[in-house]
Amino acid sequence: MAILKAIIQAILQVIFTILPLSASAHSSAYHEFAHTADGTVSALTGIVHIGIAVGIIAASYTVFLRLIKECVGTFGDMFSKRLKGSSKRPARRFFYFTLISFVPLILWLIPLGKAGFLFTVLHKTSFNGTLLDDGVFLLITGAVLLAAAKQLTLSRNDKDVTLVYAVIVGVVCVLIVPLSGFTLIGLIFALLILFGVSRRPALRFALTISAPVYLVIGIVQTCIGESVGWAEGIIGAILGAVLSFVCVKVLRFIIKNDYLKFIATYDLGFGFLIAVIGIFQLALN
Numbered sequence: 577m578a579i580l581k582a583i584i585q586a587i588l589q590v591i592f593t594i595l596p597l598s599a600s601a602h603s604s605a606y607h608e609f610a611h612t613a614d615g616t617v618s619a620l621t622g623i624v625h626i627g628i629a630v631g632i633i634a635a636s637y638t639v640f641l642r643l644i645k646e647c648v649g650t651f652g653d654m655f656s657k658r659l660k661g662s663s664k665r666p667a668r669r670f671f672y673f674t675l676i677s678f679v680p681l682i683l684w685l686i687p688l689g690k691a692g693f694l695f696t697v698l699h700k701t702s703f704n705g706t707l708l709d710d711g712v713f714l715l716i717t718g719a720v721l722l723a724a725a726k727q728l729t730l731s732r733n734d735k736d737v738t739l740v741y742a743v744i745v746g747v748v749c750v751l752i753v754p755l756s757g758f759t760l761i762g763l764i765f766a767l768l769i770l771f772g773v774s775r776r777p778a779l780r781f782a783l784t785i786s787a788p789v790y791l792v793i794g795i796v797q798t799c800i801g802e803s804v805g806w807a808e809g810i811i812g813a814i815l816g817a818v819l820s821f822v823c824v825k826v827l828r829f830i831i832k833n834d835y836l837k838f839i840a841t842y843d844l845g846f847g848f849l850i851a852v853i854g855i856f857q858l859a860l861n
Contacts, residue, residue, distance in 0.1 A: 582620055582808035586815035589624045590631075593790075594823035595830070596721055596762020596839055601714045604702050604756045605850050608857075620804045620812050622797025627816020629791035634817065635824035636783050643784065646671035666736070670777075673742035674784050680746035681789075684754070698754035706858055711851025713757025718843030724766035725837040728775065735772040737781050744771075745785065753789060757847070761786045761827070762839070775831055783824065 592599035633640050646668050684695035691697050701709045727733070745764055752758035761782045768778035804812075830836055 578805060578808055579811060582804070582811050583815065585620060586624045586627070586812045587819060589621065590628055590816055590819040590823055593625075593628055593759070594632075594761060594820050594827055596717065596759040596765075596827075596836075597843065598714050598717055598757055598759045600702055600756040600758070601710045601847070601850065604710045605707060607703065608707055617797050617801040618804060619798045619801035620808055622794040622799070622801050623804070623809050623812040624816040625790045625794030625797060627794075627813045627818075628820040629787045629794060630813075630817040631820025631822075632783050632787040632790070632824055635821045636780065636787075639780055639784060640787070642667050643671050643674065670737065670781075673737050673739060674781070676739065676742045677746035677749065677781075677785055678788070680743070680750050681753075683750050694750075695754050698751065699756075701754075702756040705861070706854045707850040708854025708858060709755075710757040711847045711849070711854050713755055714843055714847030715851060716847075717758055717763060718840045718845075718847055720766045720770070721762055721836060721840035721843060724769040725834065725840055727769050728831075728836070729834060731772075733769060733772050733774045733778075735774065736777050737768065737773055741768060741771050741773065745781070749785065749789070753793075759843075760789065765831070779828065779831060 588602070589599050591597065592602050649668070650671070684693060686694040688694060688697055701713075745767065748763065748767060749760070752763050753760055764782035764785055765778050768781060769775070773781075830839065
């Protein structure tokens, strides 16, 4: 039974994470109806997140190999005093902008007294006894995705990621990662599309940012979460990596064929449903 549960969780967690469907909103809804929303986290969730990060890296291995090359090249240029000139290369700029997007994530460590750090306070929307905020955030997600889908059909995006866009993405990530109802890959991609960035660099940047974030979150959840059996852990890791690899390919297909509007419509519908349920929860309580 435990192995079957691990299989189902891994499949659903990967699908809702890679495809912009918000795994956190669906998880909150499940735990609310199952009366298990107590704020605890399972190590299996963290293991699957690690698998997701591995799958994303495998599906975009050429991008990550290029990033590693540019990282090594940066240190070499620093010693040879050629750092300024090398920043003109598109691959080097992409590497710099990726690093810049991670800088605002330091804000997660802002202490808020007995409430903990900023990240833990924001993360409490996943188990605060109501689905209203989850629904509202998922409605915002759906609206942004729908706007991006329309942008792709109405105009020709031809920009690349810039320093300003990288900073904005980093600031937005501070909120969308811990808050339940948002989706990391989908919202980064959608925001860049709305800024006029073309599809390929927008998705590439979204995947590049997401992989290390899921890796770190997964390691933390695995360390602090409730322990799971070794069999469930192995299954979760393997399914997480394999399915995320496949889902990244599916996401590229969805974006290429302008099917993103269907994902956005689902998010709007499910977000509205759980928001209404959340209103009733508040009224009854």
